[in-house]
Amino acid sequence: MRRHALILVETLATLSALSVLALLWQLRPGLPAAPESWSAPISATLAEELVFWIAWLILAGLLLRAAYGLLDRIARAIKARREQRLAAFTERVIPKPQSPAPPPLPSRYGAYADSYTLTLAPRPDPDTAPEAPVAVAQASAPPPAHTQALPKSPPALSVLVLGPLKIDGLAQPIKRAATRELIAYLALHPGGAPRDELIEAIWPEQDPKRTLPRFWQSVTDAHKALGDGWVRDGERYQLDRTHVHIDLDELEGLLATSDPDQEPQALQDALSLWRGAPLAGCDYLWADGHIHRLHATLLDILGRVGHTKLAAGDPQGALQAAEQAIALDNLHEASWRLALQAEHALGLRSSLTKRYDALSHILDEQLGLRPSQETRTMYRQLLGQA
Numbered sequence: 515m516r517r518h519a520l521i522l523v524e525t526l527a528t529l530s531a532l533s534v535l536a537l538l539w540q541l542r543p544g545l546p547a548a549p550e551s552w553s554a555p556i557s558a559t560l561a562e563e564l565v566f567w568i569a570w571l572i573l574a575g576l577l578l579r580a581a582y583g584l585l586d587r588i589a590r591a592i593k594a595r596r597e598q599r600l601a602a603f604t605e606r607v608i609p610k611p612q613s614p615a616p617p618p619l620p621s622r623y624g625a626y627a628d629s630y631t632l633t634l635a636p637r638p639d640p641d642t643a644p645e646a647p648v649a650v651a652q653a654s655a656p657p658p659a660h661t662q663a664l665p666k667s668p669p670a671l672s673v674l675v676l677g678p679l680k681i682d683g684l685a686q687p688i689k690r691a692a693t694r695e696l697i698a699y700l701a702l703h704p705g706g707a708p709r710d711e712l713i714e715a716i717w718p719e720q721d722p723k724r725t726l727p728r729f730w731q732s733v734t735d736a737h738k739a740l741g742d743g744w745v746r747d748g749e750r751y752q753l754d755r756t757h758v759h760i761d762l763d764e765l766e767g768l769l770a771t772s773d774p775d776q777e778p779q780a781l782q783d784a785l786s787l788w789r790g791a792p793l794a795g796c797d798y799l800w801a802d803g804h805i806h807r808l809h810a811t812l813l814d815i816l817g818r819v820g821h822t823k824l825a826a827g828d829p830q831g832a833l834q835a836a837e838q839a840i841a842l843d844n845l846h847e848a849s850w851r852l853a854l855q856a857e858h859a860l861g862l863r864s865s866l867t868k869r870y871d872a873l874s875h876i877l878d879e880q881l882g883l884r885p886s887q888e889t890r891t892m893y894r895q896l897l898g899q900a
Contacts, residue, residue, distance in 0.1 A: 528584035531577050671743045672759040673701040676808065677789025679796050684739040692716055692728060693735040695798055697753070701760050702804050706745070706752025715800040761787050762808075769815070778826075781819045788812060813839050813846055820852045829859035844876055847889050854889075858896040866896060 670683040679698050681688065688694055695716050700706060707715075709729065716732075717725040733751070737744045743758040745751065755763060765787050771780035792808040793801050820835035833856035839849035850873045857865045870885070870893050877883045885893070 525584075525588060528581050528588070531581040531584065534577055669743070669757050669759045671740060671757060672761075673697060673753070674761045674789065675701055676761045676765065676787050676792055678794045680789075681739075685741050686739055688735060688739050690732055690735055693732040693739070695796070696732050696736055697740070698793065698796065698798065699800065700751060700753045701758075701762065702801070703752070704755065704763070706747075706750050709749045709751070712751065718799060765811075769811075778819075778822050781815055781822065784815050785812075785819065809842070813842060813849065816842075817848055817852060820849075820856070824852070824855060824859065829856040832856040833860065845880065847873070847886055850885075851889055851892055854893060854896055858899065863897075866893075 672680075672682045674680040674682075675698060679694060681694065681697060688697075696712060699712065699715055713722070713725050713729050717728065733746075737746075740753070740758065743754050745754045753760070765784055768780045768784040768787075771777050792805050816835045816839040820832040820839070823829070823831035823835065833853060836849050836853035836856055839846060840853065843849070850869065853869055854866060857869060870889075873885055873889070877885060884890075
C-alpha cells in the first residue's frame, strides 16, 4: 500500500513538472534582436531579454531533470513490483528443499479431537506405576445416549455447529453458501435477528442494492429447506427450536444440570457433542466471537470433568481430561494445574517435575512469562507432599 502511494505521488509530481514545462514553452520570450554592431554597447532592453532567456533555459532544464528522475523512479518501482510478484509466484509453484520443520505453535483454536468421550484404562497398581505420564487414547466408541437432555422424539431437522456445519433432515438440498451461513447465524442466535443485521453479518459493507436480492433468495431457499423450522415475524427471522434440533441447545441443557448425581454423566454427554472445531471449514467473519466462546466452554468442560474424576478417586481419568485440554490450548494454565494434581495422585513425582518445567518453557518461549503465582504455589505444595 505504501509503495502504491509513493508511485501515485511521483506520477502526480511528474505530470505537474511536465505541465509547468508546457506552460513555460507557451510563455517563452521572443529571440532578442541582434545588435547592429558587436562593438556597440548592449541596451537595457536587450540585457533584460537575455537575462529572461537564460533564466527560462535554466528553469526548463531543472524541470526536465526532475521529470526524468521521477519517471526513472516510477519505472524502477514498477520493475521491483513485478520482481516481487514473480518471486511470490515462484515460491508457490517451485517446491522448496526439505528442511527440518520448526516446532509447532498452538493453532488458533487448538487441536480438536474427533470425539471427547473418555474411555479409561484400569487404574495402575501403585507399586508398579511407571515413571512417565500414562499414555491416553481417545475413544472411538459412539457417544452415549442423552436420556436426560433430549426430548423423547427429537426433531428430524438438525443444525450442528459443534464441529463442521452440518444440516440434516432438509426438505430439499441447499445449494447457496449464503443460505447455509444464514442458518448457521440463526442457530447461534436463539432470539433470531432482524433483516438488516443478517445482511450486514453475511455481506458486510456491501451495497444494499446488490445484497438485498441475495438475501431474499437465501430466505426463500431456507424456508423451502427447513419448512416449519423457519420462522418469520415481520422483518425478524429465527429458527423454531421445537422443529429444529441444534446441538448448541443440547449442550446448554446438559451444562445446566444441577443434580450432583447426574452432573458427571451430563458432562460426559456434553463432551461427546463435539465433532471438531466449531464451524470448522467455514470462513464466517461474524463467527469469531462465537468460536472463541465455544472453545473456552470446551476447556471449562474438560476441566470440570477432570476435577470430578479426581474427586471420585480416578486420577488417570483426570489426567486424560487435562491432556486433552492442553492439546487444545497449551497456554491454559488451569489445565496444567489439573495435570499436576492428577500426576501427584498417581505418584508420578518425576512426571510432576517434567510437566512443570515444560509449562515454564512454553510460557517463557511464547509469552516471555513465568507460571502464575497459583501454579507455582501448587507445584511447591505437591512436591512437598510427594
